[in-house]
Amino acid sequence: MTVHFVGAGPGAPDLLTLRAVELLRRTPVCVYAGSLVPAEVLAHCPPDARLVDTAHLTLDAIIDQLAAAHAAGHDVVRLHSGDPSLYSAVAEQARRLRALDIPFRMVPGVPAFAAAAAALDTELTVPAVTQSVVLTRVSTVSTPLPSGERLVDFARTGALLAVHLGAHRITEVVAEVIGVLGGDCPAAVVAFASQPGERVLRAPLERIAADTVAAGITKTAVIFIGRSLAAEEFPDSYLYSAARERKWRSS
Known part of the structure; x- marks a missing residue:
């Protein structure tokens, strides 16, 4: 069993990554922030998936949900808006999961x-x-x-x-x-x-x-x-400059 911390992106459902969609389609439990994740994103979940809205849950209650899924042998998608690496409150959840020896992975989203x-x-x-x-x-x-x-x-x-x-x-x-x-x-x-x-x-x-x-x-x-x-007045990037091309050819 693995908890997948998945970035749901900034809000547009079509800005989900392919990896996020694949995980949503095959994971039986989805724990999500109801006030931030649009319903169109949840539509990728299986019809019989267990959906848990964390809008009014404490950290302890969220961890209880993840631990219960772990005990039942179910993978979990833990959906966060944006990208998990920024202002997502993932760090404290990850710390709790490590203490409980529950495996997890991070899946980036559009910040x-x-x-x-x-x-x-x-x-x-x-x-x-x-x-x-x-x-x-x-x-x-x-x-x-x-x-x-x-x-x-x-x-x-x-x-x-x-x-x-x-x-x-x-x-x-x-x-x-x-x-x-x-x-x-x-x-x-x-x-x-x-x-x-x-x-x-x-x-x-x-x-x-x-x-x-x-x-x-x-x-x-x-x-x-x-x-x-x-900015309007600035030099072209060296990446595509003629100077770089000459240097590449000379080397």
Whole structure:
């Protein structure tokens, strides 16, 4: 028996990976976050599969469900939105499963920031402008951020900032970084990326908070801040350059 932590992606059912679909089709138990995973994803499960919504379950209750399936010899798909490697609360579940000697595997999914970048039709890493992306979040009704992980410090690196779980506090987000990046720094907010209600806002940093508040966007959004969002003057990537071709031929 194996617990498969499966990334369900950002919301669009057709952004599931082939591996995720295959596991859903053959696994008799699916434990999922009902408020985040669309019904179309669950439609891949067998008709007689046992479906467990974790929306109102504690961590202990979720582990009890996984342990019960293990005792019965059933594989389990544990569905999480996005990708299990980011803000998925998988780490504490994995720790419990290790203690119980229950085997598990991770199956990646399309992360929210990638779907949001696609909605912007934007590459986040642009040659000579930005080659690093900081994935971070805002701390509210959640575990506090570790000391040293301040937005203003990340902003000083010049990396593109991708801020999760912070749309309801975007005024504070902007206030923390605008002194470093400047009011003209490009910014964007993408809510419900890949889903029917997708919303995309673009504005300079000095205006993005007001636009977000006016649009009523408070959740399920990624905030992007950085020069690569609007870069036009930059060199072509070395990957396809004539200089690289000459070097390859000479070697």
